[in-house]
Amino acid sequence: MIIVSACLAGINCNYEGGNKGNSKIVEMVNKGQAIPVCPEQLGGLITPRCPAEIKNGRLITKNNVDVTAEFQKGAEEVLNICKKYNCKKAILKSKSPSCGCGAIFNGEFTGTLIKGDGITTRLLKENHIEVISSDDI
Numbered sequence: 633m634i635i636v637s638a639c640l641a642g643i644n645c646n647y648e649g650g651n652k653g654n655s656k657i658v659e660m661v662n663k664g665q666a667i668p669v670c671p672e673q674l675g676g677l678i679t680p681r682c683p684a685e686i687k688n689g690r691l692i693t694k695n696n697v698d699v700t701a702e703f704q705k706g707a708e709e710v711l712n713i714c715k716k717y718n719c720k721k722a723i724l725k726s727k728s729p730s731c732g733c734g735a736i737f738n739g740e741f742t743g744t745l746i747k748g749d750g751i752t753t754r755l756l757k758e759n760h761i762e763v764i765s766s767d768d769i
């Protein structure tokens with residue numbers, strides 16, 4: 633069983649209330665091969681929500697609210713689901729401050745990418761779960 637970002641599975645959970653459905657991911661979920669999760673919703677954030685980026689190790693929304701605790705809780709909930717279902721692999725949405733893998737925005741809301749992982753990706757990697765970016769599938 634693998635974990636996938638819920639927005640890739642066509643679930644309207646992203647900050648705009650939309651999704652980034654990917655036909656391969658949708659098929660995996662429909663076949664019961666993948667579990668869709670949205671860490672930002674699992675952390676208690678509403679949808680739609682103000683976008684956030686990582687700056688100086690904190691999660692700050694575009695209107696300057698610190699939502700680090702919610703993002704951290706969401707990451708921990710995803711890790712709990714991985715442990716419960718013995719998932720060793722995840723395919724997560726690129727560039728997200730939660731799900732991004734290898735590249736994230738720089739915290740200035742200018743669309744500028746820097747090297748780095750979202751905080752859910754980081755926690756999963758720290759727990760020896762392989763994370764693949766949606767850009768690489």
Ligand code: SF4
Nearest residue numbers: 637639646670725728
């Ligand atoms: Fe998609 Fe992850 Fe953002 Fe949720 S937190 S909308 S799953 S990229």
